[in-house]
Amino acid sequence: MKLFRKGLVFLVAIALLLSMAACGKKASKETSPTPTVSDSTPSTPAEETKEPVTIKFFSNLPDRSSGQGLLEQTILDNYMKENDHITIEIEALQDEPFKQKFQSYVASNNLPDIFNVWGQPAFFEAVMEKGYAAELNPADYASYNFFEGSTTDFSYNGKLYGLPRNQDITTIFINKAIFEENGVKIPGTYGELLQAAKDFRAKGIQPLSINGRDKWILNLFFQDLVIKVSGNQQTIYDASTGKTKFSEDPDIRKAAELFKELVDAGLFQDSFVSADYGAAQNLFLQEQTAMFYMGAWEVGMASNPDNSEHFRENVGLIPFPVVEDGKGKITDVCAWNGGGYAVSASSPVKDEAIKLLNYMMHPDNWPKIGWQQGLVVPGQKYSDYMTGEENVLQVQITDVLNTATSMSGTPWNDFNPGDWKANVENYIQEFAAGITSVDEFLAKLDSAVQ
Amino acid sequence: MDRIRRNKYVIFALVFPGLIIYAFAVLYPIFKSFYYGMTDWKGIGEFNIIGLENYKKVIFEDKVFVTSLINAAVLAICTVLIQHPIAMFFAIIVDKLGGKLESFFRAVLFIPCVISIVVTSKMWVNVFNSSYGLLNKFLDAVHLGFLKHDWLGDQHVALYSVVFVIMWQGFGYAFLIYYSGIKGIPEELFEAGRIDGANSWQQFINITYPMLKPVILVNVSIAITSSLKQMEPIYLMTNGGPGTKTQFVANYLYTQAFTAQKYGYANAIAVVFVVICLITTVVVQKIFKPRDI
Numbered sequence: 128m129k130l131f132r133k134g135l136v137f138l139v140a141i142a143l144l145l146s147m148a149a150c151g152k153k154a155s156k157e158t159s160p161t162p163t164v165s166d167s168t169p170s171t172p173a174e175e176t177k178e179p180v181t182i183k184f185f186s187n188l189p190d191r192s193s194g195q196g197l198l199e200q201t202i203l204d205n206y207m208k209e210n211d212h213i214t215i216e217i218e219a220l221q222d223e224p225f226k227q228k229f230q231s232y233v234a235s236n237n238l239p240d241i242f243n244v245w246g247q248p249a250f251f252e253a254v255m256e257k258g259y260a261a262e263l264n265p266a267d268y269a270s271y272n273f274f275e276g277s278t279t280d281f282s283y284n285g286k287l288y289g290l291p292r293n294q295d296i297t298t299i300f301i302n303k304a305i306f307e308e309n310g311v312k313i314p315g316t317y318g319e320l321l322q323a324a325k326d327f328r329a330k331g332i333q334p335l336s337i338n339g340r341d342k343w344i345l346n347l348f349f350q351d352l353v354i355k356v357s358g359n360q361q362t363i364y365d366a367s368t369g370k371t372k373f374s375e376d377p378d379i380r381k382a383a384e385l386f387k388e389l390v391d392a393g394l395f396q397d398s399f400v401s402a403d404y405g406a407a408q409n410l411f412l413q414e415q416t417a418m419f420y421m422g423a424w425e426v427g428m429a430s431n432p433d434n435s436e437h438f439r440e441n442v443g444l445i446p447f448p449v450v451e452d453g454k455g456k457i458t459d460v461c462a463w464n465g466g467g468y469a470v471s472a473s474s475p476v477k478d479e480a481i482k483l484l485n486y487m488m489h490p491d492n493w494p495k496i497g498w499q500q501g502l503v504v505p506g507q508k509y510s511d512y513m514t515g516e517e518n519v520l521q522v523q524i525t526d527v528l529n530t531a532t533s534m535s536g537t538p539w540n541d542f543n544p545g546d547w548k549a550n551v552e553n554y555i556q557e558f559a560a561g562i563t564s565v566d567e568f569l570a571k572l573d574s575a576v577q
Numbered sequence: 578m579d580r581i582r583r584n585k586y587v588i589f590a591l592v593f594p595g596l597i598i599y600a601f602a603v604l605y606p607i608f609k610s611f612y613y614g615m616t617d618w619k620g621i622g623e624f625n626i627i628g629l630e631n632y633k634k635v636i637f638e639d640k641v642f643v644t645s646l647i648n649a650a651v652l653a654i655c656t657v658l659i660q661h662p663i664a665m666f667f668a669i670i671v672d673k674l675g676g677k678l679e680s681f682f683r684a685v686l687f688i689p690c691v692i693s694i695v696v697t698s699k700m701w702v703n704v705f706n707s708s709y710g711l712l713n714k715f716l717d718a719v720h721l722g723f724l725k726h727d728w729l730g731d732q733h734v735a736l737y738s739v740v741f742v743i744m745w746q747g748f749g750y751a752f753l754i755y756y757s758g759i760k761g762i763p764e765e766l767f768e769a770g771r772i773d774g775a776n777s778w779q780q781f782i783n784i785t786y787p788m789l790k791p792v793i794l795v796n797v798s799i800a801i802t803s804s805l806k807q808m809e810p811i812y813l814m815t816n817g818g819p820g821t822k823t824q825f826v827a828n829y830l831y832t833q834a835f836t837a838q839k840y841g842y843a844n845a846i847a848v849v850f851v852v853i854c855l856i857t858t859v860v861v862q863k864i865f866k867p868r869d870i
Contacts, residue, residue: 226836227835227836230620230835230838233620234620234621234840253619253622253838256622257621257622333708339730340815340816340818342818396708397706397707397727398705398706398707398708398710398727398728398729399730400727400729400730400818400819401705401706401729401730401735401814401815401818402706406706410708415708415709545619545837545838545839546833546837548836548837549833550837553818553820553821554820556818556819556820557820557821560819562732562819562820563820
């Protein structure tokens with residue numbers, strides 16, 4: 128009997144251990160397919176047997192049915208149609224979740240084969256420096272007509288690691304009908320912008336929508352003000368790098384005072400601090416606000432059939448207004464090359480991913496299709512693709528770009544790596560929400576400079 | 578069979594898998610976090626060991642961390658003083674209803690807990706919106722326009738708006754625990770009370786409340802610990818804004834890791850946070866246990 132009991136105990140113990148081992152085995156089995164794919168692919172390029180290849184694509188454009196997302200999807204679909212053996216697996220998240228997921232991919236050294244990047248030190252510099260992005264051959268892009276300087280922020284130590292997709296520029300989208308119906312002048316100067324805010328508020332209309340919850344847009348708005356006050360694109364960068372001080376530069380102080388004046392006048396919509404991108408844009412699309420402060424990547428609004436005809440007929444854009452006694456001209460603009468693509472250096476299908484990247488950014492694809500369908504303002508020369516059927520926003524933004532006398536480059540909140548971005552974005556949101564005064568705001572900015 | 582159950586090997590074999598899982602899923606990550614907390618790791622590439630620098634900063638210098646703890650305390654106090662009495666009140670009322678009405682209200686009151694936090698948070702963001710939100714429109718309609726606020730953007734009310742939503746979301750659980758506690762009180766006690774001429778209030782004070790005490794204590798300690806751990810509603814509603822007015826620890830460490838890219842520092846926050854949670858739990862248990870249960 129004793130023996131039986133001991134035997135039973137032993138059996139129970141063994142059974143438990145076995146069940147655990149079984150679990151372990153299962154897990155290891157599941158992970159095995161990935162290495163086999165990587166083993167087999169390097170041998171394929173030589174022979175043209177076209178073994179199936181899967182490319183993982185990580186995008187920051189979750190809306191696949193309009194704007195840039197539609198363009199990206201169209202090109203990827205075309206590529207798969209032309210190359211039967213290629214399957215592209217797309218994972219798309221909005222900017223902030225994208226950045227977070229990107230970080231965890233990097234931390235686990237498990238980046239997708241091709242991914243969106245922002246050509247900004249705060250985001251891309253460390254990725255290039257630590258060798259996570261594959262080096263690209265600049266000669267491949269000699270005929271791609273990238274605007275001069277647009278690949279600078281995608282390069283590190285003279286080597287190219289990514290390609291920009293758009294020419295980004297801040298602008299104020301306007302709804303002409305709302306301005307006309309209420310007899311408000313479309314602002315060309317700061318004073319007129321302030322007056323417009325007051326006039327609209329007096330009529331119970333929210334003047335301008337902005338996605339204050341996302342914070343970065345407030346930094347851009349502030350940068351636009353600094354440019355128009357100082358007339359010097361370097362002013363805000365000098366303070367950001369510690370060459371000058373935010374609290375001591377008279378132009379920056381003036382810009383902060385103007386910013387506060389606009390907030391106090393109710394320029395931004397109610398609850399703008401808690402409004403995200405979609406909420407802010409919706410107000411404008413539903414014609415609830417007269418203006419919308421955003422980047423040129425939204426030019427597709429004027430041709431998107433989902434928007435009402437009345438809206439599409441009345442939408443327009445204006446460059447950021449000049450400040451009456453400021454030194455900045457209307458042609459000094461806040462513009463940069465932000466979004467783009469890079470390929471993972473450790474991708475098992477690196478060559479295929481680079482081929483796909485080259486296909487996407489080929490002059491016949493991203494710039495041509497994107498421009499002609501009114502979806503983007505490409506980072507490549509697009510004057511050859513003018514059809515005369517451009518939507519009104521495209522025409523107006525081209526005008527702004529062609530007449531620009533100076534461009535800012537990387538937005539100031541993205542200018543320094545590390546926690547600079549998180550800090551200055553918090554500080555401007557506090558300032559915009561009325562928590563801090565001009566003095567406190569500027570002092571906090573100085574404290575963020577290391 | 579009894580001897581088998583008492584056999585040390587069997588006990589070991591039964592407990593061992595659980596222990597292993599606990600060690601790898603809880604203890605190991607905490608130690609690993611402690612280690613990373615001593616580095617200046619930015620999430621990318623190599624890092625340096627910088628000793629207890631991060632920990633010192635979290636405990637002595639980080640104002641946002643302190644704000645987050647204060648916010649958690651505000652939430653805990655509001656939960657205990659506002660949500661719980663109401664939940665208990667409803668539990669007593671629903672218990673008295675009986676029949677179909679009882680199961681109807683039981684279900685209705687529990688609904689917020691069943692709906693995804695993403696959905697409810699986004700719903701409240703819209704309710705609170707100052708221009709098209711339901712709340713301000715309602716205030717206007719009942720001529721209380723002077724009470725209108727930018728509920729999530731105004732630094733003075735944002736925290737309370739968030740606290741309200743978290744209390745609303747968690748109401749069902751608090752209610753359910755009280756409700757089941759009340760159901761567990763033998764009916765004879767009430768009957769005896771009634772025979773002795775006790776009115777409803779006397780019944781509550783002399784029967785329900787003393788019998789419910791253990792349940793109250795469990796509920797309160799759950800409320801306090803869960804207040805410390807809040808993350809999703811804050812991330813979804815304000816992301817800590819305006820500025821850092823509605824920041825909570827879990828969300829703060831998340832932004833430090835993923836927005837500021839200070840992984841080392843975020844790990845230090847996490848470890849300090851674990852210690853604070855442990856201390857709070859022990860203190861709460863100590864305060865309540867010996868006398869009352």
